[in-house]
Amino acid sequence: MGGNSDMKLIDENGIRIDGRKIDELRPMKIEAGVLKSADGSAYVEIGKNKVLAAVYGPRECHPRHMQNPAKAIVQCKYNMISFSVSDRKRPGPDRRSVEISKLISEAMEYVVFTENYPRTSIDVYIEVLQANAGTRCAGLVAAAVALADAGIPMKDIVPAVAVGKVNDQVVLDLNKEEDNYGQADLPIAMIPRTGEVLLMQMDGHLTQEEFDKALEMGVKACQEIYELQKDALRRRYAIVNNEVEEEVKEPSEDVNEEA
Amino acid sequence: MARSIVSEIKRDHIHKLIADGKRVDGRAWDQVREISIQTNVVETAEGSSRVKIGNTEVIVGVKMAVGEPFADTPNKGVLSTNAELIPMASPNFESGPPDPESIELSRVVDRGIRESQMIDLEKLCVEPGKKVWINFVDIYVLDFDGNLFDACSLGAVAAIKSAVVPAKANGLGEDYPMPTTCTPISVTSVQIENSILVDPTLDEEKVAAARLTVTTDDNGDLRAMQKGLSGALTMEQVKTAIETSRRLGIEIRKLIG
């Protein structure tokens, strides 16, 4: 957080440097089921962010000592690839990625019905291909879609967004410049229907009033993102036509009987 | 990277098909899967590509920075190639430091580019002995269905060919295209039941006895080769693989443009 309020990031008409209004999201694109090997996957673009998420599981838990006899563990690994940022980043996890991985794992653990799969691990891999602020939120948005795509039972699909403060104004979905020169950054993930907050961090300076405003903005944006996540999944699994179908549950054994 | 166990039935089925001159996906022995190449896919990189060969998919980025040359090549830019087998690409890839598979992959791709002198490193000297352009070619495998050598090489070549030297941002004049001299293409074959099959799928790689990756340049000359897996190749098989690689290399090179 630069906190440099000399830098003019919002003009007199309330328009930001990328042409957005203060409560406007960057253009978003979400695709589900983009990889073949993974059990579930999703690709998300938010502004100039490009994020890919893949899910494997539930599967045998490695390392073995992390197995939980009563439920599945959710292991999310967030990573930024070396060329996702202007100054090449050496491949491999750094402390920031480890922290973000932990927070996203905790958020997803809350919504996944882990009791259905004791002793297994549900592994979520998030790779940021191109970064422009708000990558942990973009990553979580992708992870949620990938989990649904993988057929993992969950309470709901989880949207996430970052709200911030720039030139003393609360604004939605900071881009890179706003994040660098802004005065506060508040990423949140929530379940829109219940209002439960699953991830929240804040750094910078916000008065109570500003925080309340930011939260309100974030909640509204999460609802929008939620619809886009669902739309991505509906498109992937589109049923071409409603048709009358008999439900077939148990196959009869004689199917495998040989003459 | 653990090689997972192939069922006997799958192995036998592949062998039976080969005896009949066929492959599981219906390809001819010397036919490559569908290739798709996209460049400029990541703007934070100086050059980038996303390449698919069949269901194998990689993303490659070229990052350039000004740095010190190596002592023994004071007037040449530096090339560093790294391939990551990230866990999202396969149930058998694990997180962690590079394992022998990814190290071999990185080094083979690197040799193909270096030995062909694809990047004109002498043109990337800023101040002899003091400042040169350092080129980082970073490859990430996103989806694994066999033949990483070719997918990664092709991705690297496409990313390098479309790269732009960020001179302006480094106060060194106007940006200009990466200086390249040729387009090396790698083509990999495997030996199964003494037949040479090009561009193996994952299942084919799992039952193969040996593998040969051959990199040729625009003149059809050999620039790099790597024999892999723990079986053997006869001299005849080596010749066949090289000839096929050279021939297919010409076709694939056209896709880079």
Add this chain to the structure above:
Amino acid sequence: MNNESMTRELVLPGDLLDAGTMKPGEGTYVHDGKIFAAMLGIKSVKSNFVNVIPLGGRYIPAPGDMIIGKVIDIGPSNWLVDIFSPYPAPLHVNEVPWRVEFGDTARYLAVGDTLLAKVLSVDETKRVQVTMKEQGLRKLQGGQIVEISHSKVPRVIGKNGSMIQMIKTYTNCRIFIGQNGRIWMDGNMEDMVHAMQAIKMIDEGAQTLKLTERVKEFLESVYRKEE
């Protein structure tokens, strides 16, 4: 009152299924007295129970399921079978049709062998046991294996086995379908290719209109050509 669902409605986790008149079935959860979908799938109503039939996800073994597994490890008194579910299944020497001496296990089943087996039991922690002791269960040899999503297995079988019977008739192949999404077939090379293509059509297009007819058309066109 006829509660059978007449349309195939796609639902996503968190979608509201019913506000309080029905009972929660498979793939659902209850919150605040309302029933919500717990996974991505098709909403289905049967006898006042609302269920979600999953469209994806891993195979979760249930006792009595016939499955096709692959031997991945051998011990002195058991084998470990990968049944392509989150849980590998031990196969004990007591659960095979042969009399196996202690330590002699490799002679009967080797790593990489494919077998037709049945899920014997699944305990509360989801530990699975399989058996080969029933009539018809055995090691499979030759032929080919096709892997599909386990949730598509009912469609490959069809109502009263109609779909799979049609494929078997046209292609003249022996076909065993594992509940876990593994399908084994044997026949002529050409016929197996056709059977595999028909099955892939179902796996990839199970949501499209008139699937049975399309598969039938495909099989007819392929075999008509060959006459």
